[in-house]
Amino acid sequence: MHWLRNLLCGLLIGAGAILPGVSGGVLAVVFDIYRPFMEILTHPRRAIPQYWRWFLPLALGWCVGFLGLAKGISACLEWSEAATTWLFIGLIVGTVPALFREAGKEGRSPAAWGSLAVCAAGVFAGLFYVGRIAEVTVAPNFWWYNFCGVLWGMGIVIPGMTTSSVMMALGLYQPMLEGLAHLDLLVLSACLPGLALSVALLARGVSWFFRRHYAVAFHGIMGMVLASTAAIVPTSYLGVGEVVLSVLCCAGGFALAFFLERLDRRGKKA
Numbered sequence: 001m002h003w004l005r006n007l008l009c010g011l012l013i014g015a016g017a018i019l020p021g022v023s024g025g026v027l028a029v030v031f032d033i034y035r036p037f038m039e040i041l042t043h044p045r046r047a048i049p050q051y052w053r054w055f056l057p058l059a060l061g062w063c064v065g066f067l068g069l070a071k072g073i074s075a076c077l078e079w080s081e082a083a084t085t086w087l088f089i090g091l092i093v094g095t096v097p098a099l100f101r102e103a104g105k106e107g108r109s110p111a112a113w114g115s116l117a118v119c120a121a122g123v124f125a126g127l128f129y130v131g132r133i134a135e136v137t138v139a140p141n142f143w144w145y146n147f148c149g150v151l152w153g154m155g156i157v158i159p160g161m162t163t164s165s166v167m168m169a170l171g172l173y174q175p176m177l178e179g180l181a182h183l184d185l186l187v188l189s190a191c192l193p194g195l196a197l198s199v200a201l202l203a204r205g206v207s208w209f210f211r212r213h214y215a216v217a218f219h220g221i222m223g224m225v226l227a228s229t230a231a232i233v234p235t236s237y238l239g240v241g242e243v244v245l246s247v248l249c250c251a252g253g254f255a256l257a258f259f260l261e262r263l264d265r266r267g268k269k270a
Helices: 004-017 024-030 034-041 046-069 070-077 081-102 109-134 140-157 161-172 171-180 185-212 212-230 240-269
Strands: none
Touching: 004 024, 024 034, 024 081, 024 212, 034 046, 034 185, 046 070, 070 081, 081 185, 081 240, 109 212, 140 171, 161 185, 161 240, 171 185, 185 212
């Protein structure tokens, strides 16, 4: 059960890294696997013997979600972008209570509440600017694909950073997604090294901040989660049918989040 739970979480985190407006790092936090993942990155000799059984299904699921589902997610977005987005909104909303409890494990100081407010306002303003105001496009090439990999790595290590939205604003998202779907060598050779480099350079600094300022960091993540979720709420629909489908997808995402939490509780009891 625990292995299945980690496999599903890895799959969703990998898919969340691709879906516009959703942060893979946020999903890692809400599924309660962010801290073990950061320990593996920052202290591999100590953490790998402790977490290797946990890491294998997670890594397998992430690869399937990130690479294997790229084509499927692209097709879903073309079929109904609103319904696909609502599916992930349901996932995030379903895990917010657990994230709130996690953020308050070491208290809720005024600095922590301030971090929540500042991060929420900053993320929402940034996403609004990128999605509604900025109109910058670039020609895709090796270096821009490498930049996309760096952004994805930042989204994994820094929860709440919804990097796919930045790629969409630059006109890089669609060619990047098509390249991943078809396992294009140019895209993979540029994207994956950039992702790995970004994770390696940022992991220690972010992990140190979490150890020293746990409540401030996690309440900041809460603000990012709330703001990024609010920013991706669809505002246009093709008709009543798509509205109904969106409601069903949101409910399905919420139910899946509840199922994953139950699996996690059973695994911890075992």
